[in-house]
Amino acid sequence: MTDVVTTLRERTRPGRGAATAGPRPGRSRRGGTRALRPWLLLAPALLVMGGLLLYPLVRVVAISLQDFGLRQLVSGRTNWVGLDNYVELLGNADLWRTVLPNTVVFAVVAVALTVVVGTLVALLLVRLQPVTRGIVTTAIMLAWAIPAVTGTYVWVFLFSPGDGLAVQALDALGLADAATANPFASRVSFYGVATLNVVHHGFPFVALTVLAGLLTVPQEITEAAIVDGAGAWRRFWSVTFPMLRPVFAVVTVLSTIWDFKVFTQIYLMPGGDGVNRGVLNLGTWSYVESFAQNRYGLGAAIAVLLTVLLLLITVAYLRLLFKEDEL
Amino acid sequence: MTPPAAPTEFRKATFRPSPGRKVAFLNPRDHRRSLGSRALLGLGVGVVLVFTLFPVWLMVSTAFNGRANAGSRSLWPEDWTLDNFAFVIGEGGFGRYLTNSLLVALGTVLAGALLALLAAVAVARFRFRFRTSVLVMILIIQMVPVEALVIPLFIQARSLGVLDSLVGLVVVYLAFSLPFAIWTLRGFVASVPVELEEAAYLDGASWGRMFWSVLLPLVAPGLVATSVFSFITAWNEFIFALTFMADQDNYTVAVGLRRFFGQYGTDWGALMAGSTLITIPVMVFFVIAQKRLTDGLVAGAVKG
Amino acid sequence: MxxxxxxxxxxxxxxxxxxxxxxxxxxxxxxxxxxxxxxxxxxxxxxxxxxxxxxxxxxxxxxxxxxxxxxxxxxxxxxxxxxxxxxxxxxxxxxxxxxxxxxxxxxxxxxxxxxxxxxxxxxxxxxxxxxxxxxxxxxxxxxxxxxxxxxxxxxxxxxxxxxxxxxxxxxxVRSIVYRTDVFAEAGVTPPTTWEELAAAGEKIKAARPDLIPFPIAGDNEYGVYPFVWGAGGEIAAQNGGTWTSTLDSPQARQGIQFYADLALKHGLSTPAAATWKETDLQDSFSKGQSAMIISGSWTPKAILEAAPDLQGKIGAFPIPGPTGGLSPSFLxxxxxxxxxxxxxxxxxxxxxxxxxxxxxxxxxxxxxxxxxxxxxxxxxxxQSSDPLVAPFAKQMVDAGRSVPVTPLYGQVQGKKTIPAMMSAILGGTPVDQATSTAVAEMNQIFAGGA
Structure with a gap:
């Protein structure tokens, strides 16, 4: 099947061809329905996405401009307060001292680690024999397949204070005192565990994508570089990396988006559901304000802030995609 | 959305595929490797295997460990038993949660495949006004953090009366999985040569007939890939399942697990047994779909 | 049919x-x-x-x-x-x-x-x-x-x-549940003042270094209140129609300081307890890891159920006052x-x-x-004469207190203000600073009604 597709792709190149081919000879007979047909086909999907993604996006902005609590929810009345929620949000020291740093620093660190680990694994995979590569790839797939919920519980289990295996191991290495260490109490170690969890869950995507890219680097180029006497380190930076720059850019941006809005992995860790105020990030804060405090207005404002930050990253993503080609 | 639901669209990459050409690295024996570098490779493989599999192993071994609740923390079950599983499914009510999750995931997959395929055909096969706008919208919408939509969707679901119902979750998950499914299927549809369609028309087939007997079989692999992603999206989702469901008879597995954080400490044996039950279907899917997923990545990464 | x-x-x-x-x-x-x-x-x-x-x-x-x-x-x-x-x-x-x-x-x-x-x-x-x-x-x-x-x-x-x-x-109502065998071993009797409480903990620490003498759980607000009240402090005071938190009063701070010092100065707790919930206290007690815990009148039975080997080895005493009498506990x-x-x-x-x-x-x-x-x-x-019921009954009848009776207090609890304060203190934040933060947060809720 893949072969067929590949061959077909060859024949239908340039890629645009398939799309332009839509209207065919003979269509003029029923021009009206022809013009309608794509919209008919699109309608159900557009309705679902419009109703459940676009409209709520507008709605969340609207809610962020209201004092929206239980009373408003039950009565359906609206109480517009302008930018009050944003004023409160931006004037909140916790945002600048705790929540934003948690969100941003965690995302930067987790993304850097994810991409580096993923790339290293890809570079390892590409050098392996097919059988070994198959085994390692399967193992990586297994890591990728662990749902965020269960993955988080395993890491929590591993680091549970006192008797967690990781805590015991650190104790044996003299790096921590098992009797006193609580990895979830301090912000740094809390996010350290979260980073491990997120990197473990996220690197397979990077590894397999980069591997896919590596496999397209023509052998001649690598051989030429070897002939020129370039070492592995230089070969990577002067040949591989420039050729795969778009791949790296995309995995980085996507990982950034995912790590920015990470919720489940934080919420399910001890103290992550709002008890430990020091470890809130934008996602969990928005949720706690809304569903534990009934302050949907403020929660929505936090959600909007998160969305805006993500949109900025998305713009970067789109520019990468659109720079060299068109849709 | 989770990493599996990754839009792997790197078609703008500078490199081009070279199917006929030999590709570097494929055969390591081409470069005679020294013993040292092979040992290094072996070490690398070992490290990767341990890092990736250790949590999986710990989960499974704890699930089988009869003494996990008595404070046993070991890499190997001290007392092999199925008790944890029996407890989870029986008293823990997990059978119910598994059924709920399965219903939700299947609903999402079926509805998603149908809607996405129709939409993908529209954007891949037709030239129409605003086509590019629709595509850009799908791409952007994919980036909307669903975490930010909990509040409005909760309120919408409330007024529609679908809170605390599996249908509500299906609709929400459908919306989440559609953009990616459309975007991916679009590539598969586009790669089916128009000539094949035209041949069908020449044989007198209607558009509908062509769709069913030419297009559909050829994009089936794409449907498998997107279905796997939709399934996983629905199966793994936590925040909406947590927020929408009040009656525990309606819990999905991801939320049902929280029950084992009990009044008297965490029941780790049960928690890990439940986790294992949740994780296995996803792993099976990943491994079955592995070829497709990696092909998809390659196709995505190098498609011209 | x-x-x-x-x-x-x-x-x-x-x-x-x-x-x-x-x-x-x-x-x-x-x-x-x-x-x-x-x-x-x-x-x-x-x-x-x-x-x-x-x-x-x-x-x-x-x-x-x-x-x-x-x-x-x-x-x-x-x-x-x-x-x-x-x-x-x-x-x-x-x-x-x-x-x-x-x-x-x-x-x-x-x-x-x-x-x-x-x-x-x-x-x-x-x-x-x-x-x-x-x-x-x-x-x-x-x-x-x-x-x-x-x-x-x-x-x-x-x-x-x-x-x-x-x-x-x-x-x-919550009082203190303790291990009678450990008390006997360390030669202590149920304390009747705060000083005795700390001293009893120190003795247990010396006699049984493998045990946590008196774990202080961060995420357990009901452990904090008796010490606030015992020192003569209040959580909040009603003035006219509005509530104001008084956790930053000298008395309240002194009580909180003493409670935290049991962990920080006397070392009777473990840093791990900074994120513990009340249930973790029971868990640790029934695993035989701690000697005294603040625990509810309803818990001895559950503890014995979880750890049958503790049968006959547990007792209870009301939370003592600073210099005698009882510290009020949340009813x-x-x-x-x-x-x-x-x-x-x-x-x-x-x-x-x-x-x-x-x-x-x-x-x-x-x-x-x-x-x-x-x-x-x-x-x-x-009227019960059961040693695991009578101390609690005494606490309930003589020294049972209520938290501020206002729906807004439910919001304070929902926001976990006190647990957040307590885990901060156990994590090293000075009591003055942590109480001020908590007071500000509570007053914001009291004022806003939201």
Whole structure:
């Protein structure tokens, strides 16, 4: 099947061809329905996405401009307060001292680690024999397949204070005192565990994508570089990396988006559901304000802030995609 | 959305595929490797295997460990038993949660495949006004953090009366999985040569007939890939399942697990047994779909 | 035919397996043949219902807090049988963990997905009642002639204005549970002052270094209050119509400082406890890892259940005052509330009455080691000579206190202000700073009403 597709792709190149081919000879007979047909086909999907993604996006902005609590929810009345929620949000020291740093620093660190680990694994995979590569790839797939919920519980289990295996191991290495260490109490170690969890869950995507890219680097180029006497380190930076720059850019941006809005992995860790105020990030804060405090207005404002930050990253993503080609 | 639901669209990459050409690295024996570098490779493989599999192993071994609740923390079950599983499914009510999750995931997959395929055909096969706008919208919408939509969707679901119902979750998950499914299927549809369609028309087939007997079989692999992603999206989702469901008879597995954080400490044996039950279907899917997923990545990464 | 239907209904009625579908089946069968239902023993469906029950869906969803009664299932099996016999309606009992309960209630109230009847913690009743989620039970209590027989502290906590939003069900109080064998080994007796408490801990630390003498759990606000109150402080004071937090008063700070110092200065705790919940204390105690814990009157039984080898080795003493007497401890408990969203409020009230008075209330009290919510039953319990009951009864009668009776306090608890403060202090934040932060946060809630 893949072969067929590949061959077909060859024949239908340039890629645009398939799309332009839509209207065919003979269509003029029923021009009206022809013009309608794509919209008919699109309608159900557009309705679902419009109703459940676009409209709520507008709605969340609207809610962020209201004092929206239980009373408003039950009565359906609206109480517009302008930018009050944003004023409160931006004037909140916790945002600048705790929540934003948690969100941003965690995302930067987790993304850097994810991409580096993923790339290293890809570079390892590409050098392996097919059988070994198959085994390692399967193992990586297994890591990728662990749902965020269960993955988080395993890491929590591993680091549970006192008797967690990781805590015991650190104790044996003299790096921590098992009797006193609580990895979830301090912000740094809390996010350290979260980073491990997120990197473990996220690197397979990077590894397999980069591997896919590596496999397209023509052998001649690598051989030429070897002939020129370039070492592995230089070969990577002067040949591989420039050729795969778009791949790296995309995995980085996507990982950034995912790590920015990470919720489940934080919420399910001890103290992550709002008890430990020091470890809130934008996602969990928005949720706690809304569903534990009934302050949907403020929660929505936090959600909007998160969305805006993500949109900025998305713009970067789109520019990468659109720079060299068109849709 | 989770990493599996990754839009792997790197078609703008500078490199081009070279199917006929030999590709570097494929055969390591081409470069005679020294013993040292092979040992290094072996070490690398070992490290990767341990890092990736250790949590999986710990989960499974704890699930089988009869003494996990008595404070046993070991890499190997001290007392092999199925008790944890029996407890989870029986008293823990997990059978119910598994059924709920399965219903939700299947609903999402079926509805998603149908809607996405129709939409993908529209954007891949037709030239129409605003086509590019629709595509850009799908791409952007994919980036909307669903975490930010909990509040409005909760309120919408409330007024529609679908809170605390599996249908509500299906609709929400459908919306989440559609953009990616459309975007991916679009590539598969586009790669089916128009000539094949035209041949069908020449044989007198209607558009509908062509769709069913030419297009559909050829994009089936794409449907498998997107279905796997939709399934996983629905199966793994936590925040909406947590927020929408009040009656525990309606819990999905991801939320049902929280029950084992009990009044008297965490029941780790049960928690890990439940986790294992949740994780296995996803792993099976990943491994079955592995070829497709990696092909998809390659196709995505190098498609011209 | 009749017998078949009866069996089918019984089957559908078994509450642990009752799904919505099964309940619907039961309801359909009911609608099909009222005769058959009447034939199943007990009064027929028609008798019990008021106007709200005409829908035919004769099943009540009930949320009960998990863990109050170590093995609640036989109790609820029996209750649902009795209830079915009395009214013909079935019960779907669901257990909710305390840790996630407040958020779950708030979300379900917001979403309109509330159950018919729920056990509601006394500190939340006002909050949910004021939000319009709970039915006012005052007229029904009046009508049933129960108004004068309820424990005052509990009715107060459930009253907002003239409305009573919760029927007192049970109450409990926290004191200190300790290991008698460890005390004997270390040569200490139950302390009667704060100084003795610290000294006892130090001695235990010396005698049994493998034990945590007195773990201080960060995420356990009820451990903090006795020391605030004991030192003469208050959580908040009402001035006119508004509340102001007084946790930054010198007395309150002194009490909190002493409590934190048990961990920080005397080393009686473990840093791991900074994120512990109350349940982790019990967990550590029943694993034999700690010597004393602040624990509720209802816990000794559960602890013994979890750790039978501790039988005969545990005792309890009231929380001492700084220089004698007792430190007040939070008198908390649960109400049974009926949700406004329930279409079966009359039926629900029958259930509430069945659970909170008479045999079932007494049975629940003795099984869970809680004190019942009616005065008659409480007096009976207070006479007990049981060493694991008497100290708690003393604490409850002599030194039981309530947190500020305002729905806003439920929000403070929902925001986990006190646990956040306590874990900060245990993590090294100075008491002055942490209390000021907590006071600011509480005052913001008190002021904003949101």
């Amino acid at each position: 009749n017998g078949l239907l009866c069996r089918a209904r019984r089957k559908g009625n078994h509450m642990w397996s009752t799904s919505r579908g099964a309940r619907r089946t039961a309801a359909t069968l009911l609608a099909v043949s009222a005769l058959a239902v009447a034939g199943c023993g007990g009064p027929g469906a028609g008798e019990a219902g008021g106007s709200g029950d005409s829908g035919g869906d004769r099943a009540l969803t009930v949320w009960i807090m998990e863990g109050t009664n170590p093995d609640a299932r036989p109790f609820f099996d029996e209750l649902s049988t009795a209830f079915r016999n009395q009214t013909g309606a079935t019960l779907d009992v669901q257990f909710v963990s305390w840790a996630s309960a407040h958020d779950k209630f708030v979300t379900s109230i917001a979403g309109g997905t509330t159950p018919d009847v729920a056990e509601v913690g006394t500190t939340w009743t006002g909050e949910f009642g004021e939000a319009g989620a709970l039915a006012d039970l005052a007229p029904r209590v009046q009508e049933a002639g129960l108004a004068n027989g309820l424990v005052t502290g509990l009715t107060e906590a459930g009253t907002v204005g003239d409305a009573l939003y919760g029927m007192p069900w049970y109450a409990g 908390g408990g649960s109400h049974l509330s009926i949700f406004e969203g329930s279409p079966n409020q009359d039926l629900a009230w029958q259930l509430v009455q069945l659970m909170s008075t008479g045999d079932f209330a007494a049975k629940w009290g003795s099984e869970s080691s809680f004190f019942p919510g009616t005065t008659a039953l409480l007096q009976q319990a207070a």
